[in-house]
Amino acid sequence: MLTKLSSYLILSLGLVFIYTGNVYSQGCSDAGVCTVHSFKPNGLDSISENLNQFKVGVSYGAADYSIAVFGTYLEYNRQLNEKFGIDAKITSLSQSGNDISSFGLSDIYVNSNYRISKKASLTLGVKIPLSDANKMEDGRALPMDYQSSLGTFDLVLGFGYNIGSLQLVAALQQPLTQNNNEFFAEYYPLFSPLREFQSTNQFKRSGDVLIRASYPIDFGKKFRLTPSLLPIYHLANDKYTNIDGIELEIEGSQGLTLNWNLYLDYELNNKQALQFNVGSPFIVRDARPDGLTRSFVASLEYRIKF
Template sequence: MPVELITQVSMVSKFPPFLILFFGCAFLFSTAIQAQGCSDAGVCTVHSFKPNGLDSISELSNQFKVGISYGSADNNISVFGSYLEYGRQFSEKFGIDARLTSLAQSGNDISTFGLSDIFLNSNYRISKKATLTIGFKIPLSDASKMEDGRALPMDYQSSLGTFDLLLGFGYFINKLHLVAAYQQPLTQNNNAFFAEDYPLGSPLRDFQSTNNYIRSGDILLRASYPIDLGQKFRLTPSLLPIYHLANDKYTDKDGMEIEIDGSQGLTLNGNLYLDYYLDEKQALQFNVGSPFIVREVRPDGLTRSFVASLEYRIRF
């Protein structure tokens, strides 16, 4: 067996066995899940909350990213996303990053596209092992898109339409990266979708009504562990539980505020990141994610049974 391959096998064997088992089960059975899956209201992709967030602290102060993603959503909807991100490290302890996102959805003879959100985050390095992050999600849409004079469900909106607070704490235990984060809407959107406004036989009759939609907050935990495969490649499995703190609500035709039963609860996702380092300044990252514990109902349109993304980043 070649020496390099022996070395790689040896490194993989040092990876915590419970995480290997966890991911093996997750990706083996993810294709059998026929329900709501990966859920990201934005906090999951914040730079300092992603695996190895402290990697950005180096002699190079600037970082630029561009990425695209594809997701398989519920109700036969395909979702295409893109983003641009810039990060600046002002000192060894303090940095900021900003991200602009967009989203396109297609399915059931409906296609939509629009700018989504701007994420502004500040990161403070407490120590070599710990960081604090505070940020905001600023919506570029109020989730009020319509089709033929009727409001569309959240599944076809490019943004949740909420202004959100983001808080997070990251900590390293040797190579294991742990993150705890909180995302709370401070405002709500202007969605006015009623499923009953659509004719019998329309697939949109089966969607959850979200008129005057009130979305609750989320708590996220992430555990990730990088495995270096030679000098050019890094493989990083990640476990991502997200707990939606309360049932969401909407207002019915009679003006009554209704709780959406089953919208509170846990989603547990698995992610696998593969980084390819082009040189000391540039890298490509491929990421694939899928769920294996899901919530019963997700009216926010964030349903993903599978998502994959490709990112290019450069430091300067």
Template structure:
């Protein structure tokens, strides 16, 4: 078992060092970062029913765009069985002479712990924008939108076998956004003319499977490697000129990430966490603007 732990640690540290230069990150509609779908890395025996989190991220997206933002999260455990999570996200995007900032989404979900091994989550992503931002009176592509603009249903199941943690989840849009970007509306010399058109964008759902294995490095430090495949269920669609609906070929398919979480326990009630990831497989087409060629997330959380 010790040799297996050392192998996991070596692999995770290697992935962490590679990702600082080349990693991609989650590349999904947000559900891989909600509390109940992240690896559970807390071993504290102190029973505290409230938790606050504040986090910040920075990354490099497609098309020479930089992204950064902050988020705020509250977790409440009502009893041994039921809990509630609420999260507010923001994002700023800049590149190609365009800078945008906005509120993104609110995630709200309830958790039911059936037993020590099995947990269920049901929730929703509520958009705070409808992906209709413009620049010089021209609609912007999804790469510059603060939110996908969709109201999504989220459902997931978590299961633990010894120390190995499994999560399976689905996020399905129930509505679509009001994006009106058509690349040919921009001048011939504009960089945005090379972006994927997303007028009347119809985004498909995603399913994920996360496998995590927490490793104690010292009493204060924990390293958690996590394998994260995400499958985009069908090709997305948009409406081209002359009101012709088209599929975005290559937008269906698998994104496979290897994430690493490094937790540092500051006190029995507070922790700081660094989260990075590296891609192994990406979809051919990613019109939603979620892909990151580099991403790092730093989070502080306190229980009370």
């Protein structure tokens, strides 16, 4: 059993490093919608026998411009009855690179879940920013890559459906407000690496639509391996206002990002479990002005039911 599991893990982790060598794309864990409890593989099944669940997690991402990103979160899930459940999560983010370090609280997520049937579910929620995405360094605004939040208040909608063991999710994350970022690359010295970043003054970010397909594979009673395919489509080009006060589209920021994820769940006992998750992109977009660029994302989560 363990030998077979080890072979799967070695093969999967090997693919991770092959694909992360030169590719950069949207890191699933940052925009938010793909880490909502009910949108993750086995999400709504994880508290089916208990009314409450608590999670704590950490993540690491290798970002563009030689930036390392560390994230943390605390999450609470409550099953109100057989049909309704609610989730609440708070996140934080730390970025470091190019002699700049930044840390801050990111967002609060509040979601409600409704089971239509054993196979189908609906999710409605919001993302509430804990930052205006306009942190400064020496009196100058930092690019989005060093902001702990997108700074937008977002609507989250989703629909989940199971076909046998295959789990499908379709979701929308749509900003209802925009942030207060004032970053101009031109304001930094010629020798500064921040001159290479996309200016995002008065940044206007478009929404995302995703589809996730997951297929859990059980290895005995303790282990579960779940490969997942995650296409994310950014609905329109983002915009910013240049130094002359003219609003411009950021060409190449609209389009498809195709990620894959691999989840490994280990049940410590009937109340507690660990989950390890890695992800990487197959297909990328040309422009990532919101600072969510990742070549590789890994996370570890502990959860307890009570």
